[in-house]
Amino acid sequence: MKRFTLPLVFFFLSSCGLPSLIRDPLEFLAFLRFFSSPQFTGHSIGGVVSGLIPGTSVTVTNNQESVTMSSDGNFIFPTKLSSGQSYNVSFVTNGAGLTCSIANAQGVVQSSNITNVSITCGIGANFYEVGVNVSGLSGTITVQNNGAETLNISTNGLTKFTTLAATGSNYAVALTGQPAGTICSFDDPTLTIGTMAAANVTIFITCVNGYIVGGNIHPTASSDLGSKLIGRKTFVKTIAGSFPINSGGGGAMTGGAVASTGPLAARFNGPNMITADSNFVYLADSVNAVIRKIDKSNGTTTILAGGNSGGGIVCPGTVTTNCRDGVGTAAEFNGITGLTNDGNNLYVLESSGRRIRKVNLATSVVSTFAGSGNAAAADNTSGILASFNNPTWISLFNGNLYVVDRGNCTIRVINPITTAVSTLAGGPTLCSFANDPTGTNARFVSPIAIVGLGNYLYVTDIGVGGGHKVRRISLSGTNAVDTIAGDGVQASTDGIGTAAQFNDPHGLTTDGTNLFISEWSGHKIRHLNLTTNNVTTLVGSVSGYSDNTGGNGLLNFPGYVLSDGQNIYVADTGNHSLRFLETSELLRYTFDGNADDSITTNNGIISGTPTLTTDENALVSGAYELHGGGDFIQSTSDISTPQISDNLAISAWVYPAGSTGGSQFIFYNGQGGANGFGLSFDSAGASRKLSVSLGAVGPSGSTTMGLPLNQWSHVVLTRTYPNWKIYINGLQDPLVFTTNPNLPSGTFKVGDAGNGFYFKGKVSDVRFFKGAIDDESIRRMAVQIPAGLVTYYPFNGNTKDYGSEKNDLTVTGATASADRNGNPNGAYYFNGASFMQKLSPTGLPMGTNPRTICGWFNKSSSIGEYIVGYGSFINSQGNGLVVTDTITGMFGVSDDVTIFHEGFRNQWMHLCGTFNFPNVEVYENGVLRVSGSKLSWSTVAGPSLEVGRRLDGAGQFSGDLDEIRIYNRVLSLSEIRTLSGAYPTQVSTWNQTPASSSLKFFLMPEAASFGPGACSGGSNCVGIVDDRSGNGLHVSQGTGAQQPIFSATGINGSKGLRFMDSVGTFLTRACTPELNTPANTIFAVYNDMNVVGSDGIFHNGTSGKLLYLTDAAGNQLTLFDLQANTVRMITNGNYSSINEFVLMALDYNGTSGNIFKGGSVVASTSFGAPAYNCSGGQLDIGRYYWGSGLPPSDGDYLDGFMGDLIYYDQTLSTADRQIVQCYLSNKYSLPLSHSCP
Incomplete structure (x- = not known):
């Protein structure tokens, strides 16, 4: 198991000296200011007295300060205590015949008021009261006793059931209703049922605002954090623990736990599972054997519990090694792995101790909840008598605690009220892979994590022989188990459902809508859309440590992940840090009818007379045309929070018109000629090259690739310190440039740098990111007309599918070649025997569903050849594009729609076929050449998608192919011409006769x-x-x-x-x-x-x-x-x-x-x-x-x-x-x- 090797890894990492990154002192002061907070004012100590007989009273004392209670109710001592101070409450009775007892009398103040000191007094020899004491309530809750008497409680404090209970009778208090957005829970669920002794019973309930989602406290019932992180790209940022060098730290290092420290000084040693309530993140600091509490607002890190500081008592159970119950640091934990909470109590899973512990969040009192300590698989109605074997994950869902009992390869469920433990799915020690309609007949290879959502539990399962998958357990019927993502191959591949692959999927959390998965060996955070089962990598690539965007944001064995409904947090185990994910995109000008910022309110201010025009997706008024004579658009505010120069990315779609002048600026951040950085375009001469401009520091050299005129191209400027890079249409130029700029001072500009070098042409969808976007993300951003694009092969150095279906191709014989703009590795050459293939493609339009199939080709032979096709090689059951020396067309397998052409050997041509049952249309270079009706066409799924040959393996293509597209809709003529560009046959007086x-x-x-x-x-x-x-x-x-x-x-x-x-x-x-x-x-x-x-x-x-x-x-x-x-x-x-x-x-x-x-x-x-x-x-x-x-x-x-x-x-x-x-x-x-x- 991985966790046994982590201490060695941590020792090795902590012994390595890493250089520090010198930062501006002002940045450090700004950091401290960010994490400053108001002065703490203390917490009150109080509780409740019940069962007083008329004429009697109780005097309650804490630290020589006394309060006398003459009637039942709540008391509060006037003096407040600070976090970390101890309290010890005692009492004396006043009056004859009064017998009282006290509970919850001692503790250590944490971060909230103490309200649960309970003094219970008797009112008679044989009958006593059952009461409920509520704190934090907003709204009305409903509680019942023995399923009969009901209380509707809308005020804080003590409320009693009217029916008295005789000594020896049973009571069972249940929380049966609470308002939406409020979480009320019992301070000690096990005390809600029992037998009446000769005393009153008071049940304590604490309420907090929020919802329990994925075992954490969320402000709303559900959110969709993934869509923003995917659409705006994901930046990983360190918030506590060791910090990476590129964020001013010294790199990964371990350290001991101290009582309280700031985020930069805090040190963890092997952080494991994390959970969160409204204000804090709780972290299992495994090697230090303590639970840490991190303030979300400022990163202040304290110890909630653990450390065996003295005064604890040995846990109940059979095996009690390194296990003590107690208050706060008096408690001792043995291999803290899992955490979950209900806003009132924290449930702690011990892998080595093989038990579940409970920590009250208000008092930090630690008790043992379930598990005997034995390494076994026994279920039991009493949690203390049940046994586990190397449990790895715990999560609260729908009132139950679910535990991944990894050593037994089972999923266990615990009732928090009765502590009863049972097995929900899997068979003890029967570790293999099997889905099954009955949960206990299913098998897990090596389950790791679990989270509940809707009517299902989701489980990550790793290991050879069927692991590296995300499994699902139904919570209805017989608890059927199936697989929703991953094919069992240990790899890290985005895809849909079982077409995706995972490399050791470890942690699991939900935002209430979808899942987030941390990959231990893949060093990534993945997103699983539960509607489509689409798996997308958010951040990470190789093992490392860097605060950055996408694949440039590096993690090292990120074992644990949580959502609090607002952020995604990551326990980066190998880097000994707590990190979180945020959106990378700072600004976006889509120019869809205006210059507003679609991310924040940093709207563009228009100078000159730019005009709205059609954009790269054929959207009318979706771009601005800048006319080169004073036209530009600049942001309202500087992009200087933070001041970015080390890791960044700026992208845009451009349609340059060129000029006979010199340089033009596509975009610039800062003041051209003085500071900042931007992308310059050589608009004159033959080159049409790009370069990095750094104002007074000077420019880079020119790119090898050029930017074609009067054609939409996607350009990106990135910097991953110290390297600047330029991309054109998803292809990285070989330009090398490492110079540092002067920090930018001034607005962000589109079409100028602030010094009069105006861009001439069209601009659309300008985006500014903190962090450098990785190559794969850049290729996906460079997709033109993405709506309905199910499969797309831009052939920019690979054969990946950049449509929605990820039908990546395997290559046989085809080699990279120059594209139609002369850019190397921008197309593929087929030699008449080579081809590309995707077996069992998914998501392609079938039957009579509408479609558009397009591609660029440069044919070098005279024989009939096939560009792309899919379906069955049976008459009318396959579909694709065909070309010979005399015809072009859309084939239907011996049932084609073709047209004679004028000859185009050795010429780049654009061919599109559309099918809108029963109508077929064929477009050549943006011109409708032929149409026909095909009532017989109905595409049937075949074994493969073929590029460069016919479906039966014949008709192989000779020449170059590029930009193969398959849509699940019919493109308009304007969309087709946006892809093809202008051509002489598009004039209105042309006729194919x-x-x-x-x-x-x-x-x-x-x-x-x-x-x-x-x-x-x-x-x-x-x-x-x-x-x-x-x-x-x-x-x-x-x-x-x-x-x-x-x-x-x-x-x-x-x-x-x-x-x-x-x-x-x-x-x-x-x-x-x-x-x-x-x-x-x-x-x-x-x-x-x-x-x-x-x-x-x-x-x-x-x-x-x-x-x-x-x-x-x-x-x-x-x-x-x-x-x-x-x-x-x-x-x-x-x-x-x-x-x-x-x-x-x-x-x-x-x-x-x-x-x-x-x-x-x-x-x-x-x-x-x-x-x-x-x-x-x-x-x-x-x-x-x-x-x-x-x-x-x-x-x-x-x-x-x-x-x-x-x-x-x-x-x-x-x-x-x-x-x-x-x-x-x-x-x-x-x-x-x-x-x-």
Whole structure:
């Protein structure tokens, strides 16, 4: 058992010297101020006198101070005593015939008034009174005697039953009713039943406010602490005992128990179970053999009981080693393990002593309640005669005490009134695993903890052979036992029900709604949602000691956990400390229609004129667009309580527009240029990199990964002292930076640092955390459109499912590759034989339930292949996405909905299929391509979910896959386009029938076929470039010319074709009448690397249309009519400069038009109707052919890179033109002057 090895661990830890963390003295003073409290005023000593005969009295004395009582009632001595002082009350009778006795006369004052000194006097030879003395009451309680006479009591003090009881008769006082929100309990439950002696009987009841939940006192009947801790992330904080180095302590260390000390000086040695009432946490300090009491408000730590200071009496029982009853420190405990309380009494479980003890919280009087001390499994109607074997946990629920008798592998129940002990579930010493409808037929491997909620008891069970699970015992019928979470494998995996795994689940508590579990060997705190059985890790990872967030918050054998309805407390056994969990998130601007803080009231103040826009989840008015000219949002107050610089995280969704300027700040805490820290974005040039800015201290280097323009991306800046990290879409950049900032002074800002470097673009869901969020949490935060997302594979370095169902994939052969933005390890490459698989997936849409299945793919082969699928490989019973060299679609197993496509080999494409019975729709790059009705579709659960191959193992994919999504609902078109981004087929005049579509010509570098050949360098020589408009206007190497060169990074890191005027490279085909229309809109991305001479871009026939750049003297963009030998449109001045990457757009309506650069209109002049025709010549790309001979002397050739070239045969609307410009801006990282949808 673990507990026998802990002392060695503690001795080892205490002998290790650890460096201390130097803190600012002001921080220490602030800490002391936080834990200061009002001066203590003392506690009164009093009780009750009953049974006085008329004409008699009793004089009661304590410490030479006397009070005389002439009638029944309560007395209080005038002088109050301080905590820790002793009292000893005596009496003398006054008058003949009066006989009295006293109870509860001695004790040590703790933290409340003493009200239970009882003086009982006789009123006759054979008849006596039964009375009830109540304290702390608010409301009305109901008590009964012998199930007959009832008292409704609404005032504190003594109330008597009217019926007198004869000597030798039985009495049984029961508490039958009490108001909600009040807990009333007997000071000594065992005295509520008995036989009348020759004296009155007074039963004492103490009431406190609250509810008993999970064996602790809560302010409300139930709460949901887990939702906040999960949603706002969990920070673990030390409140007493040894403190971690990163919180100003010296690390884990042990120490002895002292009478009273502050939280920093307090020391524990092997803290075990903890329990709480309204004001205090009680901790079983096992090795020190005492019970500690920690004030919740200030951390002051005292000793409640234990220590064997002298004066105790040996416990009743057979084996009484190290066991003494007594007052406070006079008592002695033997292996304190478990604690639970009812607000009046503390019930103490001894593992080594094998018994249950009781401590009155007002007097600290310790008595033995149950257990003989023998290591056995005997039930008995008398608790003292029952036996236990290494019991590990005790919890009060519904008036009973439940004990985990670990050595016997049973669950025991104790009646607090009669002390009777019985076995509820399991078989003594029959330690194995078995669920069973009858509790005593069920088997436990090695049960540890227990807690009650609703109609069930929940038990953690560990050990090989069926342990590492959470079991459940029904409290109705035959006490059936089943398993609700854990599969028996000793691991620590989040999941649903038995798909989850636990690594030595130890402690267990409830907030009245769900469960919290401490993992001994996993060093984690887990949350179990009892509605969904979903298991989520809140905090912890490897063994260690750190106050921090999520997986960066470290624990060391956290054995015990409790909820008081407001916080979750942890006895961190290996670190000898008491810790608690709190939310990590300090501020959150969702920007859903406003700039308010959804965490507190630190609302954002808007400067400039930001406008509300659609966010990353396609929510209208869910983000702010900042226009780069003084627009920003800052917090009302500084984030300086505490002043954070060592461990932190800030995240945001951003949609950068870019600019031709320099750095922009996405967010900043403090004053830019002086202090604080923030995230800077290089908005100009090709890199679009991020960096850490520390004001006057200076910036870090730039990230390796870039931030794509006009696309939603999730960014995070974290610091786990001393390391700064930057994440983009869940991927950590390899940037290394460890510099300390100047402490922040100033507000938190979004879109600026306070020094005029304004961000241009959209921002949504900005969050500020104390503590550094771990990698796994960051990946989960980077999920776009999460509503209804049951399974999601972002493929950011792993194959985990970041949807709700956790259908993690196993990999066969697939390897990590770059994603569509060029980020390494952001996708997976499949080689035609590789695949991924999840056996027995859960939660996927079945039958005719609605769904959406989406994915990004980059296909490199010509055969039919499958992207993702699930269900049964029987006609109409499976579902997923399929693609061949000629079609895309949603398959239903021999019952598919597909559409011909225009070719997309080696091009990243977004494919979505939706099913809303019976309607099927297929979307390609955000465009509805085909729809159909499938009355026969009804998905049936199959053996696996497959990625990269068909359900029967055939049709394996060749190429890259990324961002596979399965929803349990139908996404809207706006949601699908938010995922896909803009694409040229999204314009309103596009039609999938090429003859009816405005899109006539679409070249892109990805459509190039290249290899060894006649080009500079002899490799990547382009032979053919396919037209992806659907019109089949493919172009090939020009006759007699060298070939253009394919470059994977030619244009701002994106693919491009290198044309060279010195050798006359160009691409050609026959003159094409469809491209000589009078009206047109043309888009091109290129750069001119040599402005000497004119540069041809597009030339269609000797009498057709020419688009070119004029000689260096003007470098004007010109649309020329070769038939009429005249200019149709020309820029009024220079259009571009040398080596400048240009996003060009030109529209012409047949008589006039506009020329655009980066979305802005460039001054130009138009010259009437054209006369283009195809009477002769060719369509040339990259050449203006003007003479005879051979290249390069037969024309003006482009010298530079060219990206996409797109031709529409009409003038597009502004909205349509901007769609295409946004597509090109995103692809080639070129800024635009206008916003993108």
